[in-house]
Amino acid sequence: MNQSDEQKKNVNSSCSRAKKFMVFTLEEERYAAPLNQIKEVIGLTKITPLPNVAPYFKGLINLRGKIISTIDLRIKLGLKSKQNLNKKMSIIIAEFGETILGCIVDDVIEVIGIEESQIERQLEISSKVTREFVIGVAMFDVKPLTVLLDIGKIMNMDEINNIQKTANQQKAA
Amino acid sequence: MMKNDKESMFGLKGKLLFMVGSAMLALIGLSIYSGYTIYKMSDIVSYLGKQRIPITKELGDVRSSSNGMPRFMWLSLAQAPGSVERKKSLEKVNSFYKDLVDSTAELEKYELVDKAKEHLDAIKAILPDLGLVIKDGVKLLELGNVDQQVKELLMIKMPPLAVKLTEETILMEGVVEQKNKSVISDSEAFVLSSTRSLIAISSIISLVFGLFGFFFATKLAKSLTSVAKMIADSSRQVASASQQVSAASHQLSSASAEQASAVEETSASLEEISGMVENNVRSAENGVEIAESVRAVSEKSGESIKTLIAAMAEVLESNKRIENLVKVINEIGEKTEVIDEIVFQTKLLSFNASVEAERAGEHGRGFAVVAQEVGNLAQMSGKAALEISAIVKSSIKEAQEIASENKKKVEKGNEYVFETADALNEIKKDVDSVLTGSRQILSASKEQSTGIKQINTAIENISKATQETAATSEESASAGEELSGQAFSLDKLVSELNLIVTGKANNGSYTDSSDDESVYEEKKKIVNISHFKDKKNQSEIQQTQKFKKIVGGDESSNTGNDGWDKL
Numbered sequence: 001m002n003q004s005d006e007q008k009k010n011v012n013s014s015c016s017r018a019k020k021f022m023v024f025t026l027e028e029e030r031y032a033a034p035l036n037q038i039k040e041v042i043g044l045t046k047i048t049p050l051p052n053v054a055p056y057f058k059g060l061i062n063l064r065g066k067i068i069s070t071i072d073l074r075i076k077l078g079l080k081s082k083q084n085l086n087k088k089m090s091i092i093i094a095e096f097g098e099t100i101l102g103c104i105v106d107d108v109i110e111v112i113g114i115e116e117s118q119i120e121r122q123l124e125i126s127s128k129v130t131r132e133f134v135i136g137v138a139m140f141d142v143k144p145l146t147v148l149l150d151i152g153k154i155m156n157m158d159e160i161n162n163i164q165k166t167a168n169q170q171k172a173a
Numbered sequence: 174m175m176k177n178d179k180e181s182m183f184g185l186k187g188k189l190l191f192m193v194g195s196a197m198l199a200l201i202g203l204s205i206y207s208g209y210t211i212y213k214m215s216d217i218v219s220y221l222g223k224q225r226i227p228i229t230k231e232l233g234d235v236r237s238s239s240n241g242m243p244r245f246m247w248l249s250l251a252q253a254p255g256s257v258e259r260k261k262s263l264e265k266v267n268s269f270y271k272d273l274v275d276s277t278a279e280l281e282k283y284e285l286v287d288k289a290k291e292h293l294d295a296i297k298a299i300l301p302d303l304g305l306v307i308k309d310g311v312k313l314l315e316l317g318n319v320d321q322q323v324k325e326l327l328m329i330k331m332p333p334l335a336v337k338l339t340e341e342t343i344l345m346e347g348v349v350e351q352k353n354k355s356v357i358s359d360s361e362a363f364v365l366s367s368t369r370s371l372i373a374i375s376s377i378i379s380l381v382f383g384l385f386g387f388f389f390a391t392k393l394a395k396s397l398t399s400v401a402k403m404i405a406d407s408s409r410q411v412a413s414a415s416q417q418v419s420a421a422s423h424q425l426s427s428a429s430a431e432q433a434s435a436v437e438e439t440s441a442s443l444e445e446i447s448g449m450v451e452n453n454v455r456s457a458e459n460g461v462e463i464a465e466s467v468r469a470v471s472e473k474s475g476e477s478i479k480t481l482i483a484a485m486a487e488v489l490e491s492n493k494r495i496e497n498l499v500k501v502i503n504e505i506g507e508k509t510e511v512i513d514e515i516v517f518q519t520k521l522l523s524f525n526a527s528v529e530a531e532r533a534g535e536h537g538r539g540f541a542v543v544a545q546e547v548g549n550l551a552q553m554s555g556k557a558a559l560e561i562s563a564i565v566k567s568s569i570k571e572a573q574e575i576a577s578e579n580k581k582k583v584e585k586g587n588e589y590v591f592e593t594a595d596a597l598n599e600i601k602k603d604v605d606s607v608l609t610g611s612r613q614i615l616s617a618s619k620e621q622s623t624g625i626k627q628i629n630t631a632i633e634n635i636s637k638a639t640q641e642t643a644a645t646s647e648e649s650a651s652a653g654e655e656l657s658g659q660a661f662s663l664d665k666l667v668s669e670l671n672l673i674v675t676g677k678a679n680n681g682s683y684t685d686s687s688d689d690e691s692v693y694e695e696k697k698k699i700v701n702i703s704h705f706k707d708k709k710n711q712s713e714i715q716q717t718q719k720f721k722k723i724v725g726g727d728e729s730s731n732t733g734n735d736g737w738d739k740l
Contacts, residue, residue, distance in 0.1 A: 020527070022524065035527065039528065041521045043518070108521070108524055110552075111524055111528075111541075
């Protein structure tokens with residue numbers, strides 16, 4: 001009940017000044033992405049792999065008639081992948097402008113409002129994740145540190161665009 | 174020698190019997206022959222006395238009668254008629270005639286030669302005529318007055334008859350005499366031949382038996398000498414043996430004393446054994462009782478084991494139920510997974526709702542809250558589902574563990590139960606065998622008890638026997654001494670026997686006489702002299718009797734004694 005009260009408080013606070021983030025886990029670590037970058041969340045579905053692509057590019061999924069490229073966020077962020085894909089995993093469908101990308105995450109935990117005061121943007125020590133994708137680290141009273149990711153930056157990368165194009169070409173072909 | 178005698182068909186006794194028997198047979202034959210000869214002689218004599226002499230006498234009568242009749246007839250004629258003298262003469266004539274008739278009749282009765290018979294018949298034929306003549310003559314002469322007739326009768330009729338009668342008589346006499354002579358000469362010849370043959374036969378018999386007797390006596394003397402030598406040897410051996418017997422008897426005496434003590438010990442041990450056997454019997458009875466109770470217990474345990482087996486089976490049955498329960502729990506787990514899935518989807522839905530609410534901006538604020546709440550609920554459900562899942566998993570695990578443990582335990586229990594059942598069966602078997610064994614022990618112990626009683630009596634007998642043995646051994650010790658004495662007396666007897674047989678006073682057994690003396694003296698010291706003296710005469714007699722038995726076969730038989738006497 002305490003937890004739910006706290007969540008309510010968070011929700012209430014987020015209603016005023018906080019920005020909403022979706023919290024998920026990668027290799028037991030908490031990560032979060034801005035809720036406005038996310039289109040929807042689905043469970044792991046059938047992924048059709050593509051030949052001659054980077055290892056993090058897992059393939060294509062069919063989401064209600066739309067072909068969406070899907071990457072393994074763990075590999076993309078350079079985390080050592082301990083486990084293969086499983087049923088409990090989810091795919092976060094991110095939307096940035098015209099680009100739609102599926103990101104495979106271990107588990108989606110919650111949607112949380114984080115105030116600016118809670119975010120530490122000046123990070124001297126880089127984590128395993130490439131610094132350019134990281135917005136900062138959110139601190140909580142009871143919850144562990146959460147790394148805030150900028151999925152838009154991940155999606156802007158040329159590689160992904162190329163792949164997207166290739167995929168589109170293949171689809172067109 | 175002995176060996177040869179044994180091998181020959183007849184022994185010494187047989188030979189002696191044969192010799193004496195044959196001699197007796199020969200004597201009997203000889204006496205029979207003599208008797209026969211004498212009988213024959215008496216026959217001849219009686220023939221002479223009963224036949225020949227009477228015949229001669231009768232013939233003499235006939236002759237005197239035949240001579241007398243005419244003579245007195247003539248004499249009466251010369252005498253005065255009617256005188257007493259004439260009467261007497263005539264009476265004489267009549268008596269002569271009567272004599273004549275009687276004699277002839279008498280002669281008929283005797284055995285006569287054919288010729289004599291012819292003459293007698295001739296005489297008989299004359300007699301009737303002569304009778305008539307004599308009758309007439311006597312009648313006429315009695316009347317005394319018819320001289321002419323008388324003269325005619327006496328002169329003419331009577332003379333030829335009388336002459337004929339006389340002739341015939343003389344002829345018959347001649348025949349009879351001839352016969353007599355021949356009979357006498359025959360008898361003389363018979364007597365002579367009989368005498369000769371008797372002399373010859375008796376001399377032959379004497380010669381044969383003399384030779385046989387000489388041969389046999391030589392042989393007998395030889396064999397007796399050798400026998401005496403052997404007896405002497407034997408007596409020496411007997412002497413040494415008797416010493417051994419004496420020593421052995423002493424040993425036997427001491428041994429029997431030891432035996433007596435051993436028997437006492439045995440008796441004591443036997444009593445102990447008897448006590449042990451009684452204990453055995455008691456123990457065996459106890460064993461039987463215990464074994465029976467154990468058997469009863471084992472039978473009861475068998476039943477318990479059966480119920481236990483049934484209980485085990487029930488446990489197994491309930492294990493199956495647990496397995497069923499596990500299945501049910503598994504189903505619950507599956508259902509929980511479905512819940513989990515729903516929760517997951519709900520969560521995703523709530524997030525999407527949140528996303529949509531964010532997109533809606535200010536208008537979606539309320540919806541965002543709802544989405545949050547839904548998300549929270551989903552989270553809670555998820556947690557609950559996880560918990561349920563964990564519980565289900567642990568339950569399944571536990572149930573499976575319990576089931577498997579139960580199964581293992583039941584299997585092990587079954588094993589134990591079967592092992593126990595087997596063990597019980599074995600116990601039962603063993604108990605049965607123990608029971609039979611105990612019973613056998615019981616019966617065996619009872620038999621042992623009777624056996625011990627028998628042994629007891631046997632030991633008593635042994636004890637008696639031991640005492641007897643002790644007495645006997647003493648007796649045999651004295652007997653051995655006595656035997657030793659007897660050996661010396663035997664030795665002496667042997668020398669006497671040698672004296673009897675060969676006539677020389679040398680000892681048959683010991684070649685050296687001085688040695689013999691020394692040995693004799695030595696042995697005399699050893700034996701009990703008084704005893705020896707007491708028994709000496711008796712032993713000598715016995716020895717002699719034994720010897721007689723050896724020689725004659727039977728001391729009471731006359732032939733044996735005769736043979737002995739002759740020797």
